[in-house]
Amino acid sequence: MNKYILTKKLKANELSTFYSFLFGLIIAFLIGSIILFLQSKNPLDVFSLMIKLSVGSLNSLSNSLNKATPLILAGLGISIINSVKLWNIGAEGQIFMGAIALNFVYINLAIGNSNVFILVLLVSGFIGGSFCILIPALAKTIFGVNEIITTLLTNYIVIGLTLYLVNGVWKDPNSLNFPAAAYVDKSVYLPIITSKLSSGFLICIFFTFIAYYLKEKSVFGYELRIAGGSELTALYAGIKSKQVAFIAMLIGGGFAGLAGAIELLSQTHRVSTGLSQGFGYTAIIVAAITGMRPIGIFLVGILFGALSIGGSVIQTIGVSSYLAEIIQASTLFGALIIQFFFTYEVKKVQDV
Amino acid sequence: MFDIQFLGLLNATLQAATLLFIAALGELITEKAGILNLGVEGMISIGAVMGFITAINTENILLAAIIGVLSASIFSSLHGFVTVILKQDQTVSGLILTILGISLSSMIGKSYVGKKLEVKIYNFRGASEPNSILEVLLSQNFVFYIAIILLIIVSFIFNNTLFGKRVEAVGEDLKASNSMGLNISKTQFVATCVGGAFAGLSxxxxxxxxxxxWSDGMTSGRGWIxxxxxxxGGWKPLRTAxxxxxxxFLEALGPRLQTYGFEVSPYLIKIAPYIITIVVLIVLTIFKKGNSGAPKNIGIPFFKENR
Known part of the structure; x- marks a missing residue:
């Protein structure tokens, strides 16, 4: 009888993540086409409309890049934390916490110079995100509590907190019955570069390079990789793995918090439950699909941002906006399936 | 004897608990076999929408339940395929299952939003106004009793049968169970699908x-709870119950607090379960010296080494 066993390939293909992603994208669009076909819509028409309305003009391209900004920033945060082989499922909560921290500082502090004020607000968003992951980080590094579950649960705590704030103490009397905090003043809006493109995207580019440097080029990045590897190696190299992991988690949470701050200052201009539409979860797809590489996250983030914009405009022709989400999720599913063939070899062995 | 408000609270508590418990019990089975499935929210959504559509179109409640359970189970086999057979990351796969489940179900159920259901799952006993604890317990929905039966069966299987011990062994020690000759992939795959079926019932x-x-996103975080x-529950059925x-109780209490004269925001009550779980998780980990009762191999893909 023949038996099949799996072995891990010794040398992984350098470009395997890229190929997997391409295959995943093709599979996803095939699935999307089938869904559209079942709804008796012409897939080609719908997809070309999506492309036209997401990147076809300067205006729509700006929208896509704005949409990509929180995905990229939160994805970068996730990738930094993943350097130590830890998961951050809490980016959604950290995004909200960044916005909450920003609003808190905005209410309690007044700085005349609006540029300085914006900077202070962005920093407070970053700190808010770090604060949000503080408990999971402490629990992980001190007691060894599984960070997947704790970061996940903080999402719901922070969203509950947001609901509490926008329905209670922060509720804007002018928003009628819609639960939302008051708008921030126009003077602290992030400036527009051109068309609708917010300067938040520039911050995003800047932080992509920071993340790239931090992960790939710095001593800290080296320590991260060692700390994420074997415990003994870290001990031998004199690296305090727990301390390194703790700092990585705070930085990663901060990235997501910054995403929330930018979203508030450039898009929603106030705290409400609609501030993030699952950006924190989509960011996990973005980060995972690129194998946690910062430049990849930047590029795929833009693609997914454009997909989301495309998804929201095709509602006008009666196609559900969830199509974009289905395509995004299927891309990663497809990529995971293809990745299998790059990482493992199926060998036939004679059973004795 | 008891005022009507208390009985109402008890009734609502049991209903909310039933929903959470069935999904949790399914996840417990999956995790016992060493597979973490973060897709509970998505699987509940799929089961919910498929059951609802079937019920609207056929007005056959049993068929609706079967279709709902089966479709969630088939949907969860996607996770089984990717993680058990293709050995990919369980966290990522489970998360996509949630995202995909919610978006797919919203798309499928789009034309059913706001439709009125003509048939419902029956209650065991059609008492109009229960006025004692016993009557509340006896007038529950059929699913409540199914949940109790499932609790008994699953506890029995894990505590008293060889089959249960084998599943547990797969989750605890892959190498040992492999040399014992257990079929690891099959166990894990089936456990994943059973977990999906339970979520579908929820x-x-x-x-x-x-x-x-039916409305979009109506699972509203119950899968995560x-x-x-x-x-x-420390991976124990009874404690999970x-x-x-x-x-x-906390879910039922939220909207009722104001009638009792408490000035606590219902939104703060809503986050209590999550805070309690984090605290319990930390306390459990400290007291059991890093062992919270979790199956040891959870999240680790298994492949036979080349010998």
Missing amino acids: GVYLTLSYVPY ALALVIF FGALLFG
């Missing part, structure tokens, strides 16, 4: 009795 209960209608419940009662 979903069916949600749309065919608990709410009963179910995941939290498994940890809260008590946890479900506690969390169900």
Whole structure:
């Protein structure tokens, strides 16, 4: 009888993540086409409309890049934390916490110079995100509590907190019955570069390079990789793995918090439950699909941002906006399936 | 004897707990076999929407329940395929299952939003106004009793049968169970699908009795609470059931607090289960010296080494 066993390939293909992603994208669009076909819509028409309305003009391209900004920033945060082989499922909560921290500082502090004020607000968003992951980080590094579950649960705590704030103490009397905090003043809006493109995207580019440097080029990045590897190696190299992991988690949470701050200052201009539409979860797809590489996250983030914009405009022709989400999720599913063939070899062995 | 408000609270607690418990019990089975499935929320959604659509179109409640359970189970086999057979990351796969489940179900159920259901899952006993604890217990929905039966069966299987011990062994020590000759991939795959079926039953209960209608995102985080419940219960069915009662109580209490004259925001009550779970998780980990009762191999893909 023949038996099949799996072995891990010794040398992984350098470009395997890229190929997997391409295959995943093709599979996803095939699935999307089938869904559209079942709804008796012409897939080609719908997809070309999506492309036209997401990147076809300067205006729509700006929208896509704005949409990509929180995905990229939160994805970068996730990738930094993943350097130590830890998961951050809490980016959604950290995004909200960044916005909450920003609003808190905005209410309690007044700085005349609006540029300085914006900077202070962005920093407070970053700190808010770090604060949000503080408990999971402490629990992980001190007691060894599984960070997947704790970061996940903080999402719901922070969203509950947001609901509490926008329905209670922060509720804007002018928003009628819609639960939302008051708008921030126009003077602290992030400036527009051109068309609708917010300067938040520039911050995003800047932080992509920071993340790239931090992960790939710095001593800290080296320590991260060692700390994420074997415990003994870290001990031998004199690296305090727990301390390194703790700092990585705070930085990663901060990235997501910054995403929330930018979203508030450039898009929603106030705290409400609609501030993030699952950006924190989509960011996990973005980060995972690129194998946690910062430049990849930047590029795929833009693609997914454009997909989301495309998804929201095709509602006008009666196609559900969830199509974009289905395509995004299927891309990663497809990529995971293809990745299998790059990482493992199926060998036939004679059973004795 | 008891005022009507208390009985109402008890009734609502049991209903909320049933929904959470069934999904949690399914996840417990999956995790016992060493597979973490973060897709509970998505699987509940799929079960809920498929059950609801079937019920609207056929007005056959049993068929609706079966379709709901089966479709959630088939949907969860996607996770089984990717993680058990293709050995890919369980966290990522489970998360996509949630995202995909919610978006797919919203798309499928789009034309059913706001439709009125003609049939519902029956209650065991059609008491109009229960006026004692016993009557509340006896007038529950059929699914409530199914949940109790499932609790007994699953506890029995894990505590008293060789089959249960084998599943547990797969989750605890892959190498040992491999040399014992257990079929690891098969066990894990089946456990994943069973977990999906349980989540599907939760979903069916949600749309065919608990709410009963269909709208986008109506699972509203219950799948995540179910995941939290498994940890809260230390991977033990009975403790998970008590946890479900506690969390169900908190869910039922939220909208009622003001009638009792408390000035606590219902939104703060809503986040209590999550805070309790984090605290319990930390406390459990400290007291058991890093062992919270979790299956040791959870999240680790298995492949036979080349010998």
